[in-house]
Amino acid sequence: MSPILAWTPFLDPIPIWSNAVWPWLLLPLAIAVALVYKSVKCRTMRQVPREAAVIAVWIVLGMVIAAVVLAGVVRAMEW
Amino acid sequence: MSVPLVAIAGWVLPGAGYWLIGQRARALTVGISVIVLFVAGLLIGGVRLIEVPGYGDHGLPLVMVSADRFVKADPTLPGASGPWMLTSHPLDEIRNKPWYIAQILTGPINLIASWGSVTASKVNAAGTTAGFRSHARTNELGVLYTAVAGMLNLLAIIDAASRAGQPEADA
Numbered sequence: 001m002s003p004i005l006a007w008t009p010f011l012d013p014i015p016i017w018s019n020a021v022w023p024w025l026l027l028p029l030a031i032a033v034a035l036v037y038k039s040v041k042c043r044t045m046r047q048v049p050r051e052a053a054v055i056a057v058w059i060v061l062g063m064v065i066a067a068v069v070l071a072g073v074v075r076a077m078e079w
Numbered sequence: 080m081s082v083p084l085v086a087i088a089g090w091v092l093p094g095a096g097y098w099l100i101g102q103r104a105r106a107l108t109v110g111i112s113v114i115v116l117f118v119a120g121l122l123i124g125g126v127r128l129i130e131v132p133g134y135g136d137h138g139l140p141l142v143m144v145s146a147d148r149f150v151k152a153d154p155t156l157p158g159a160s161g162p163w164m165l166t167s168h169p170l171d172e173i174r175n176k177p178w179y180i181a182q183i184l185t186g187p188i189n190l191i192a193s194w195g196s197v198t199a200s201k202v203n204a205a206g207t208t209a210g211f212r213s214h215a216r217t218n219e220l221g222v223l224y225t226a227v228a229g230m231l232n233l234l235a236i237i238d239a240a241s242r243a244g245q246p247e248a249d250a
Contacts, residue, residue: 011199013125013213013221022216025123029224032116036109036231040238045104 030059085243089236090186093228096239109235117185117228121192124213124221129189129196130176133165136212138200143167178222184229184236192225 007015016022034056038048080100089096094110097103120128135141141164164172173180182189199210213221 010121010126010195011210013128013211013217014123016217017215022220025220028119029116029227032112033227033231035112036235039105039108039112040234045102045108048108 026060026063030056030063034059080243082240082243086236086240089232089239090184093186093188093232093235096236096243100239100243102239102242109231113185113228113232113235114188116231117182117188117192117225120221120224120226120228123224124218125210126192126195126199127210127212128218128221128225129182129192130179131193131197132169132172132176132179133163134197134200136200137202138197138208140164141172178226181226181229184233185225186232189225189229 006012016025031052034052035048038052038055039045042048042051085096085099088099092110093113094106094108097106097109133140142161143164144161161167182192196210200208200212202208212218
């Protein structure tokens with residue numbers, strides 16, 4: 001049986017160990033943080049969707065840049 | 080609207096503080112985001128990622144056997160009887176599980192998850208547990224999701240209480 005079919009939600013950890021998959025879990029986290037932060041910060045809720053989208057993109061970009069810089073530092077130290 | 084009531088409502092149900100002061104859209108956005116984030120964390124890491132203070136990996140209460148040793152309450156262990164860790168040394172026990180402080184800010188949903196974690200940790204007659212404990216990245220991500228949900232809810236509680244103290248016309 002494949003790991004995903006054997007998975008029991010809430011009782012078993014989700015079977016994602018591939019390095020190609022788990023980094024995508026940053027996206028829902030960034031979106032939720034952006035939504036709550038902008039809901040608290042904005043004066044009216046009409047501003048929230050646009051401002052939350054912008055800040056979510058910035059969070060993801062910041063994480064990607066941090067990852068690239070850290071990868072560069074590790075490579076430089078290994079070299 | 081009373082500030083403490085708004086703050087307590089925000090803890091009991093994420094977003095409810097905003098709802099009480101009439102800011103329905105804000106209430107729904109914050110409440111749904113926090114609850115979805117918390118539930119997603121449980122889905123990623125499994126319910127056992129909630130490390131409940133006072134309870135061990137086996138789902139049994141941790142008891143204090145000697146002044147400097149934390150020993151699980153396993154009836155087969157000789158001398159494993161003493162005061163419950165959470166009542167005898169609450170700060171030590173909570174310090175051992177610091178993410179619980181952030182997770183509990185999500186409200187009673189975390190108490191339900193804590194009960195689920197303790198129940199899923201108990202060893203059954205077949206010698207297995209109902210839930211598996213996550214490790215490495217799945218555990219880290221699950222803990223991150225649930226703790227961030229709690230901290231975002233704290234942010235929302237403080238903001239809703241502040242708005243209740245200084246009512247605004249807009250919603």
